[in-house]
Amino acid sequence: MNKQDNMENMIFSGCDTVELAKKYGTPLYVVSEDIIRERCMKIKDVFLNKYPNTMAAYASKAFLTMAMCKIIENEGLNLDVVSGGELYTAIKAGFPMGRIIFHGNNKSWDELLLAVEHNVGRIIVDNLYELEMLEEITSRQNKDINILFRVAPGIGGNTHDYISTGQKDSKFGIPLDPSVIKDIVNRTINSNNIRLLGFHFHLGSQLFENQIYVNAIEIITKLMNYLKEELDFKTLELNVGGGFGIGYTDKDTPKPIEYFTDIIMETVKLQCDKYKMPIPTIIIEPGRWIIAEAGITLYTIGVIKEIPGIRTYASIDGGLPDNPRPALYQAEYDAVVANKINQKADKVVTIAGKCCETGDILIWDLKTPDLEPGDILAVLNTGAYNFSMASNYNRLPRPAVVLVSNGSSEIIVERQTYDDLLRGEKIPSYLRG
Numbered sequence: 309m310n311k312q313d314n315m316e317n318m319i320f321s322g323c324d325t326v327e328l329a330k331k332y333g334t335p336l337y338v339v340s341e342d343i344i345r346e347r348c349m350k351i352k353d354v355f356l357n358k359y360p361n362t363m364a365a366y367a368s369k370a371f372l373t374m375a376m377c378k379i380i381e382n383e384g385l386n387l388d389v390v391s392g393g394e395l396y397t398a399i400k401a402g403f404p405m406g407r408i409i410f411h412g413n414n415k416s417w418d419e420l421l422l423a424v425e426h427n428v429g430r431i432i433v434d435n436l437y438e439l440e441m442l443e444e445i446t447s448r449q450n451k452d453i454n455i456l457f458r459v460a461p462g463i464g465g466n467t468h469d470y471i472s473t474g475q476k477d478s479k480f481g482i483p484l485d486p487s488v489i490k491d492i493v494n495r496t497i498n499s500n501n502i503r504l505l506g507f508h509f510h511l512g513s514q515l516f517e518n519q520i521y522v523n524a525i526e527i528i529t530k531l532m533n534y535l536k537e538e539l540d541f542k543t544l545e546l547n548v549g550g551g552f553g554i555g556y557t558d559k560d561t562p563k564p565i566e567y568f569t570d571i572i573m574e575t576v577k578l579q580c581d582k583y584k585m586p587i588p589t590i591i592i593e594p595g596r597w598i599i600a601e602a603g604i605t606l607y608t609i610g611v612i613k614e615i616p617g618i619r620t621y622a623s624i625d626g627g628l629p630d631n632p633r634p635a636l637y638q639a640e641y642d643a644v645v646a647n648k649i650n651q652k653a654d655k656v657v658t659i660a661g662k663c664c665e666t667g668d669i670l671i672w673d674l675k676t677p678d679l680e681p682g683d684i685l686a687v688l689n690t691g692a693y694n695f696s697m698a699s700n701y702n703r704l705p706r707p708a709v710v711l712v713s714n715g716s717s718e719i720i721v722e723r724q725t726y727d728d729l730l731r732g733e734k735i736p737s738y739l740r741g
């Protein structure tokens with residue numbers, strides 16, 4: 309997004325954000341189709357078209373709606389899902405099932421069954437228990453399925469503990485013990501319905517350094533070579549996950565995506581040459597990198613409370629339920645006052661949410677112009693892990709999502725109503741009357 313310097317209101321994807329707030333109400337998630345498509349195009353330019361035998365899957369946990377499925381389908385990317393609900397969304401949107409990659413550390417029987425029934429392209433098997441279930445399901449359904457094993461390479465990402473996933477002490481993936489992996493690979497080689505294509509790892513999210521991918525690829529290719537020598541197993545696919553960081557504030561140091569993808573491809577080639585193995589198909593799974601900067605959230609400023617000599621709080625009409633990331637892992641955001649985009653930001657205020665939690669602070673010490681109730685705050689880069697992580701805490705209805713493109717706007721998720729909050733609730737008969 310750009311802070312404009314020649315207009316009164318902030319413009320996002322050709323739309324006046326103050327007009328959007330008026331038309332659709334606040335809080336409001338605004339998602340730019342133009343930016344999503346630019347990001348997909350960039351992935352095609354610097355990765356898919358540059359290197360043969362590559363695939364990119366959008367990690368839909370970052371943000372998923374049926375409209376998003378359509379955009380991703382249209383851009384030719386694959387879709388990574390991690391639950392029956394995400395898979396169901398893709399099914400209902402008509403997303404091609406062969407392009408689905410199904411993740412999860414504790415997939416249920418029903419979720420696996422849904423995936424097998426719909427012939428998803430790949431299941432990333434996380435553990436032996438899951439493999440056994442999948443063997444049973446595919447045999448009962450008389451269906452074949454492609455799988456990759458998720459391996460925990462034993463290295464964590466330099467990021468918040470809650471979003472570091474590749475370390476040994478992790479709930480995700482099979483720990484990197486070659487003899488354990490050899491047994492499980494051997495089992496699939498002899499399986500009737502399961503076809504093992506290769507391996508997957510995901511190191512963490514919001515990563516800024518590429519060295520960790522180099523380290524992980526060195527570890528995994530060593531394992532691939534071991535399996536080749538021990539079992540004559542040929543790894544056809546290697547999925548290196550997502551995690552490419554973006555700039556939320558000027559403290560972050562984001563890199564272009566090719567900073568990651570070039571070194572990934574270079575390292576794979578070096579390692580495969582070293583072990584005299586053919587280069588497998590390489591898959592990446594960016595989530596945040598595609599969607600984070602495509603989203604902003606609009607709020608209306610309400611109460612402004614000045615505590616002389618201490619701080620000024622400006623409260624917004626949303627907060628923790630629509631963006632839990634600051635409370636969850638101290639994530640930081642930047643914001644602008646959308647209706648005062650050209651005014652000098654020479655005041656310092658703390659943006660508080662409206663929940664009954666002292667920790668419901670969206671942004672500490674934000675520089676703003678003079679604020680008044682009714683001003684529209686635009687929190688930037690909220691496209692990833694906001695809408696998808698939202699809750700109804702304090703019984704706040706979830707905001708609408710509006711898709712904007714080249715000056716036009718359309719609702720893709722309606723704002724929840726109070727009746728939506730009550731949906732499915734029942735009062736037991738003995739409590740009625």
Ligand SMILES: Cc1ncc(COP(=O)(O)O)c(C=O)c1O
Pocket residue numbers: 367369370388411510512513514549550551552593594595596597
């Ligand atoms: C398996 C897997 N792939 C991809 C991603 C996407 O990560 P990011 O949004 O940081 O790119 C995640 C995020 O947790 C993940 O668990």
